[in-house]
Amino acid sequence: MKAKIRKILTFVEETRTEMGKVVNPPTRRAAAAAVIENPFAGRYVEDLAELMEIGEELGALLTERAVAALGIPGASAESYGKAAAVGENGELEHAAAILHPKPGTPVRKALGKGAALIPSSKKRGGPGVALDIPLGHKDAAFVRSHFDGMEIRVNDAPRANEILVAIAVTDSGRPLARVGGLTKDQIKGEDGLR
Amino acid sequence: MHDVLVRKRVVIAEEIFHEGGPVATKPLRRAAALAVIHNPFAGKYVPEIAGFMDDLNPLGLEMAKFLIAALGGVAKLIEGYGKGAIVGTAGELEHGALWHVPGGYAMREILGNAKAIVASTKKVGGPGTRLDVPITHINASYVRSHFDAMEVGIADAPKSDEILLALVMTTGARVHARVGGLKASEIKGEDGLR
Numbered sequence: 001m002k003a004k005i006r007k008i009l010t011f012v013e014e015t016r017t018e019m020g021k022v023v024n025p026p027t028r029r030a031a032a033a034a035v036i037e038n039p040f041a042g043r044y045v046e047d048l049a050e051l052m053e054i055g056e057e058l059g060a061l062l063t064e065r066a067v068a069a070l071g072i073p074g075a076s077a078e079s080y081g082k083a084a085a086v087g088e089n090g091e092l093e094h095a096a097a098i099l100h101p102k103p104g105t106p107v108r109k110a111l112g113k114g115a116a117l118i119p120s121s122k123k124r125g126g127p128g129v130a131l132d133i134p135l136g137h138k139d140a141a142f143v144r145s146h147f148d149g150m151e152i153r154v155n156d157a158p159r160a161n162e163i164l165v166a167i168a169v170t171d172s173g174r175p176l177a178r179v180g181g182l183t184k185d186q187i188k189g190e191d192g193l194r
Numbered sequence: 195m196h197d198v199l200v201r202k203r204v205v206i207a208e209e210i211f212h213e214g215g216p217v218a219t220k221p222l223r224r225a226a227a228l229a230v231i232h233n234p235f236a237g238k239y240v241p242e243i244a245g246f247m248d249d250l251n252p253l254g255l256e257m258a259k260f261l262i263a264a265l266g267g268v269a270k271l272i273e274g275y276g277k278g279a280i281v282g283t284a285g286e287l288e289h290g291a292l293w294h295v296p297g298g299y300a301m302r303e304i305l306g307n308a309k310a311i312v313a314s315t316k317k318v319g320g321p322g323t324r325l326d327v328p329i330t331h332i333n334a335s336y337v338r339s340h341f342d343a344m345e346v347g348i349a350d351a352p353k354s355d356e357i358l359l360a361l362v363m364t365t366g367a368r369v370h371a372r373v374g375g376l377k378a379s380e381i382k383g384e385d386g387l388r
Contacts (some may be wrong), residue, residue, distance in 0.1 A: 012205045013202060018201070091344055
């Protein structure tokens, strides 16, 4: 493994009621996060290929952990998202190198499908910084019931020379989705959008 | 007798490989089980509240089982524990104290023979409030390597009329424990202290 991992975390949330109304079945989402050493902390490095490879590794590892935490087959996942927080000695571009070029393929392999863009966010911050991982339906980005986000934070990460990388997966949309738009049973699944 | 209305459950698991020192041969694992429940006493002073402790027992057991599952599925792997509560702003600190008995009972019940008092903390707070749940060895409070804490919190909880309940377990000492004191191997196991 190229990534030097200090710790791995998983977060699982299950919402059973909202505004006193029972959510049946409960909505569930999971995030898996790795705290890794930033190989380029503290200096400008032109070629970010190493981080891109790390992104590929983590795409597989974290998706597998998140799906396992939900206890579902990968193919049953409905929405997904990814995010990274770079410690103070790194640059935003380091997060981009992890998130964008390579993790898509292993993420989709773990989930069976995934025609839609994987929504993402990134930031630089200190330990405990809140990371809001955007969520969207994996097969059709316009499914309105699945536009969502999941906040995670790790109190001791990222340290200055670290990067916190996270992938979130759900088995459902928002708890009581009712603002219309494309629904999941209307997905055509051709272009990743509708 | 009050119903225990759970809005949301969260499980957080950490696997710690190192903290700048040698990579652990057996990573330290920590997990927290959180439940967000309606506070039946919110908004008013209720003199008699103690009966709610019995109502919370089944939830405590369920959370303790989640923790064991999140940490490998075997109760005897567990070496440290702790508990805590965050009471929403329409409640009082005393409502958080209702968790002492059922939270402690649940973990002892699951762990079999744990002798040490369960370290705990509590506070009143709003959504997103963080709680540092203290952790000590399950059989001897003075085991220095196992003094630890795990920060927990949920972005949207507790609402003012809710209580966030937390149980935490770990599988071992701090990852680079080296400040002396009573060792786990020296536990006499008579009084829960040493």
